[in-house]
Amino acid sequence: MTTTTVSTAAAVRGAAGATVEFRGLHRRFGATVALDGLDLTAHPGELLALLGPSGCGKTTALRMLAGFEHPDAGDVLVDGEDITAVPAHRRGAGMVFQSYSLFPHLTAVENVAFGLRMRGRSKAARTGRAGELLDLVGLSALADRFPHQMSGGQQQRVALARALALEPRVLLLDEPLSALDAKVRLSLREEIRRLQQDLGITTLFVTHDQEEALSMADRVAVLRAGRLEQVAAPAELYARPATVFVAEFVGTTSRVPAVRAADGRVDVLGLRLPVEGELPADGELDALVRPEAVRVTADPKGPGIVVAASFLGAVTRITLRLADGTEVKADVPTEAAAGLPVGASAALTLPERPVLVDRRSSV
Amino acid sequence: MAALTPPATGAVPTAPGPKSVRRRARPRVWRGAVGLIAALYFLGPMVFSVIFTVKVPGEGFTLGSYTGILGADGFWDSLRLTLELAGATIALTLLLLVPAMIAVRLTAPRLRILLEVLCSLPLVVPAVALTAGIGSVLQWGPDDFANTPLFDTFNSIQNPDFPVVLLLAYVLMSLPLAYRTLDAGLRALDLATLVEAARNCGASWPRTVLRVVLPNLRAALLNTAFLTLALVLGEYTVASILGFQPFAVWIVSVGGSNAQLSVAVSVLSLVLTWVLLLLLAAAGRGRSHRSPRTSRGGAATAPVTVTVTVTVQENS
Structure with a gap:
C-alpha cells in the first residue's frame, strides 16, 4: 500500500514547494480588525499551521492567499512574486474548504478533473490524471460516485485530490477536518500529512484545534486579534511560549x-x-x-x-x-x-x- | 455488556389492538374522501368539457371540434405568437434574475430583501391596473416623442407580429413566481463555497456560473421556465386590453362564434400544458436523480401542475 502510494505520489508530484510571504497585511471588516499588520513566511515544502481563536484572522489570511479577500494594505507574495492583485482563478493555489465543497452535479472523478477541464486539457489527459489522484487518496473505487453518495471523509479526500489536480504551488486547508467525526478526523489528518510530505508542497493549514496543529505542522503560527504572537515548531511553541497568550492558548x-x-x-x-x-x-x-x-x-x-x-x-x-x-x-x-x-x-x-x-x- | 442487552420482557412491541386498527383506518377513509373530492373538483369539469366537445345533439360522437381546430382561422398565428412570447419571457426573466440574484447573494446579501420586495411588487399591482398604466404610456408616448427616435420605438414595441410591450408586461408579471422558485433553488446551495471552489479550480466568473451554478440550479430553472410558460399560455387580461391576440384571447374570441371549438381548444391547451410539463420534468429528472440538491428543488414541479391547470382553465 505504501509503495503504491509513494509511486503514485511521485507520478502526480507537481512543482516544488513555493515560498509564501504575508507582508504587513491589514484587513478591516467594518469596525472589526481582522488582520493588523500580519507578517509571516511559509518556507518551501513545509506545513505551516495558522492557529488561533475565532476571529483572530487566520481564515482571512488564508483567503487572501487564495484571492477571495483583498487586503486593505500589505502584500501577498509567492516565490517573491506579488500576487495581491492576481484574480483567484489565476493564483495556482489548491484549496480544501471547511464545508464540503464538491460540485454536487459531478461525480468524484469529474470533480477532480474540473480544474483540468478549465485549463483546456483533453478528456483523456484529465481523466487519467484524475484517476491517479483518486488513487493517491485511496478512492479510485468511488470514481463514479456523486458527492451525496460519499461520506464526509471521502468527500474531503476527493476535495483534496481536486485541489492537487492543478499541481498547485501552494495547498490551502481551511479547517478541512472540523466537520468530520473524531475517528475519521484522525485518519484523514495522518493522510493529509503523509501526502503533503510525499508531494513536498507548501501547505498552509488553518485550524482552531491545537492538537491538530501541533501534531501535523512543521511550524505553528499563533495569531491573536490579527497579529502574529509566535511562529515556531510545535515542540518549541509548547515548551517555550513567547507570550502569555501562547502559553495559555496552546496546551x-x-x-x-x-x-x-x-x-x-x-x-x-x-x-x-x-x-x-x-x-x-x-x-x-x-x-x-x-x-x-x-x-x-x-x-x-x-x-x-x-x-x-x-x-x-x-x-x-x-x-x-x-x-x-x-x-x-x-x-x-x-x-x-x-x-x-x-x-x-x-x-x-x-x-x-x-x-x-x-x-x-x-x- | 449485559447492561447493553435490551430486557427480554417489557420491551417487546405489542400487536395493535382493535382500537388502534380503528384509529389507523379512520385517516385512510378521510384520505380517500379528500382524494375523491379533489378528483371530482379537478377532473369533473374536464370530463364534462371533453363530453361537450365530442357529443353533438342529433349527431352523436364526433371529433369534428378537434379536427376543426387546426383549420380554424387564427389558431396557428395565435399559438405561434404565444409560444414566441413564452420563450422570450422565459429567456428575459432568467437573464435578468439569475445574475442579479447570484450577485446579490454573493456580494450584497443585505440587498436581498430589496430585490425580493421589487420582484414581489407585481403581485400587489392588479393586471388591469398594470395594463391601464401601460395603455396610458402607449397613448401619450407617441405624441410627446413625435419628433424623437423614441417615436419609432413606441411603434415597434406594439408590432402585432411580436408585441414587445406584451413581453415586457409578462416579464414583470412572472417576476414574483420566478424569484420565489430561483430563491428556493439558491437556498438549497452553499453558493459562496461552490463559487469559491470553482474559482480556486481556475474557472473564470462566466465559466463558474455556466459550469457550476447553473447546473446545480437546473430544477429551479426548469420550474421557473414552466411557471412562466404557464403564465403566458393562460394570460388573457393584459393581451386583450392592449388589443393583441395570443392564444388565450383567440380562444375567447372563437368561443363567441363556436362554443364547441372554444372548449375543444381549451381541452387541447390543457393537454399541451401537460405535455410541456412532462417534457420539462423529464429534462429535470435527467440529472436530478443524481443529486439530492437538484431533486430538492425539483420537488416544486408537482404542485405547479395544479396551478397551471387552474390558470389555463380560468382564463380560457
Whole structure:
C-alpha cells in the first residue's frame, strides 16, 4: 500500500514547494480588525499551521492567499512574486474548504478533473490524471460516485485530490477536518500529512484545534486579534511560549502566585526560579505552569488538597487547591494517582527551570 | 455488556389492538374522501368539457371540434405568437434574475430583501391596473416623442407580429413566481463555497456560473421556465386590453362564434400544458436523480401542475 502510494505520489508530484510571504497585511471588516499588520513566511515544502481563536484572522489570511479577500494594505507574495492583485482563478493555489465543497452535479472523478477541464486539457489527459489522484487518496473505487453518495471523509479526500489536480504551488486547508467525526478526523489528518510530505508542497493549514496543529505542522503560527504572537515548531511553541497568550492558548496552564525576588527571579511554590522572557515591572505576579511540570506527592502536611481527578489514560490530571484558593493542575502517572484520592493532602514542586510570568489579572 | 442487552420482557412491541386498527383506518377513509373530492373538483369539469366537445345533439360522437381546430382561422398565428412570447419571457426573466440574484447573494446579501420586495411588487399591482398604466404610456408616448427616435420605438414595441410591450408586461408579471422558485433553488446551495471552489479550480466568473451554478440550479430553472410558460399560455387580461391576440384571447374570441371549438381548444391547451410539463420534468429528472440538491428543488414541479391547470382553465 505504501509503495503504491509513494509511486503514485511521485507520478502526480507537481512543482516544488513555493515560498509564501504575508507582508504587513491589514484587513478591516467594518469596525472589526481582522488582520493588523500580519507578517509571516511559509518556507518551501513545509506545513505551516495558522492557529488561533475565532476571529483572530487566520481564515482571512488564508483567503487572501487564495484571492477571495483583498487586503486593505500589505502584500501577498509567492516565490517573491506579488500576487495581491492576481484574480483567484489565476493564483495556482489548491484549496480544501471547511464545508464540503464538491460540485454536487459531478461525480468524484469529474470533480477532480474540473480544474483540468478549465485549463483546456483533453478528456483523456484529465481523466487519467484524475484517476491517479483518486488513487493517491485511496478512492479510485468511488470514481463514479456523486458527492451525496460519499461520506464526509471521502468527500474531503476527493476535495483534496481536486485541489492537487492543478499541481498547485501552494495547498490551502481551511479547517478541512472540523466537520468530520473524531475517528475519521484522525485518519484523514495522518493522510493529509503523509501526502503533503510525499508531494513536498507548501501547505498552509488553518485550524482552531491545537492538537491538530501541533501534531501535523512543521511550524505553528499563533495569531491573536490579527497579529502574529509566535511562529515556531510545535515542540518549541509548547515548551517555550513567547507570550502569555501562547502559553495559555496552546496546551493547559495553571496560574500559580509568584513573588518577585530581589535578584530578578521569582518565588513559586517555595522555589526560587529564573524568569522566562521579561519580568513585569510592577504588580502582583502569577507563574504559568504546565500540568506535566508539576510534581505531586501524597503528603498529609502538604499545602494542596486534591479536589478533582480526570483519567486521561496513561496519566491522570489532578486538580489541587492551595490554601489561598488557587487551583493547580498536575499530570501524574495513573498508577500513582491511586494514592491521591479526592480530599487527600499533597505536596507540589516544580523543576528548576525558567518559568513564564504574567501580571496577575484582577478577576 | 449485559447492561447493553435490551430486557427480554417489557420491551417487546405489542400487536395493535382493535382500537388502534380503528384509529389507523379512520385517516385512510378521510384520505380517500379528500382524494375523491379533489378528483371530482379537478377532473369533473374536464370530463364534462371533453363530453361537450365530442357529443353533438342529433349527431352523436364526433371529433369534428378537434379536427376543426387546426383549420380554424387564427389558431396557428395565435399559438405561434404565444409560444414566441413564452420563450422570450422565459429567456428575459432568467437573464435578468439569475445574475442579479447570484450577485446579490454573493456580494450584497443585505440587498436581498430589496430585490425580493421589487420582484414581489407585481403581485400587489392588479393586471388591469398594470395594463391601464401601460395603455396610458402607449397613448401619450407617441405624441410627446413625435419628433424623437423614441417615436419609432413606441411603434415597434406594439408590432402585432411580436408585441414587445406584451413581453415586457409578462416579464414583470412572472417576476414574483420566478424569484420565489430561483430563491428556493439558491437556498438549497452553499453558493459562496461552490463559487469559491470553482474559482480556486481556475474557472473564470462566466465559466463558474455556466459550469457550476447553473447546473446545480437546473430544477429551479426548469420550474421557473414552466411557471412562466404557464403564465403566458393562460394570460388573457393584459393581451386583450392592449388589443393583441395570443392564444388565450383567440380562444375567447372563437368561443363567441363556436362554443364547441372554444372548449375543444381549451381541452387541447390543457393537454399541451401537460405535455410541456412532462417534457420539462423529464429534462429535470435527467440529472436530478443524481443529486439530492437538484431533486430538492425539483420537488416544486408537482404542485405547479395544479396551478397551471387552474390558470389555463380560468382564463380560457
